[in-house]
Amino acid sequence: MPKAGETAADGICRVVGPGADFTGRQGLSYAPGISAESVGAKGLHLQIVTIPPGARAKAHKHEGHETAIYALAGISRMWWGERLEHHAELRPGEYLYIPAGVPHLPYNPSPTEPCTAIIARTDPNEQESVVLLPELDGIHP
Numbered sequence: 236m237p238k239a240g241e242t243a244a245d246g247i248c249r250v251v252g253p254g255a256d257f258t259g260r261q262g263l264s265y266a267p268g269i270s271a272e273s274v275g276a277k278g279l280h281l282q283i284v285t286i287p288p289g290a291r292a293k294a295h296k297h298e299g300h301e302t303a304i305y306a307l308a309g310i311s312r313m314w315w316g317e318r319l320e321h322h323a324e325l326r327p328g329e330y331l332y333i334p335a336g337v338p339h340l341p342y343n344p345s346p347t348e349p350c351t352a353i354i355a356r357t358d359p360n361e362q363e364s365v366v367l368l369p370e371l372d373g374i375h376p
Contacts (some may be wrong), residue, residue: 249274253283260365261292263341271359280359286311286350291342294319294371300358302333309350315339319374325352338368340375 251274255272263284267273270280286292286309294314306325313335319340325331333339335357343350358364363364 245275258362259362260367261295263290263292265354265361267361270361272361276359278359279355279357281353281355281363282361283307284352284354286341286343288343288345288347288349294338294340294368294374295369296336296338296355296366297333297358297364298366299335300356301335301365302338302357303355304331304333305329305353306331307351307353309343309345309348311341311346311350311352313339313341314375319371338371340371 256266257343259265269279306327306329311325313323
C-alpha cells in the first residue's frame with residue numbers, strides 16, 4: 236500500500252504480496268495485486284482469478300477498459316459478443332485479449348479442476364468498470 240501522500244507519479248517501485256481475496260461483482264474470486272488501491276497505479280491493475288469447477292461468472296463487460304488474461308492452470312471457456320454468440324477456450328500457457336466494452340461470460344467446464352489465470356486490465360480500480368448484463372445471463376444456462 237502506498238504511504239500517505241505517495242502516488243505512482245512519485246517514481247517509487249513497489250513489491251506487493253497478494254491482497255485479500257474478494258468476490259467480484261461478476262461472481263468470481265479474485266486475489267488483487269497491482270492496482271490503484273495497492274500501489275497507486277494510474278492505468279492498470281493485475282490480479283489472479285480462480286474459477287471453481289463447474290462455476291461461471293455473470294455476464295458483464297468492462298466499460299472503456301481492455302483486458303488481457305494469461306491462463307495458469309485448468310481450462311476456461313468464454314461466451315462473448317453482443318448476444319454472447321461467440322465462444323473461446325483458453326488453456327494453460329495461452330493468452331486472451333478482450334477489447335473494451337465487449338460482453339463476455341467466462342466459465343469453467345471441468346467438474347473437478349479449478350482454473351486459474353492472471354488478469355491485467357487498463358482500469359487501475361479493480362471493479363470500477365464492471366457493468367453487469369443480467370439480460371444476457373440466461374442465453375447460455
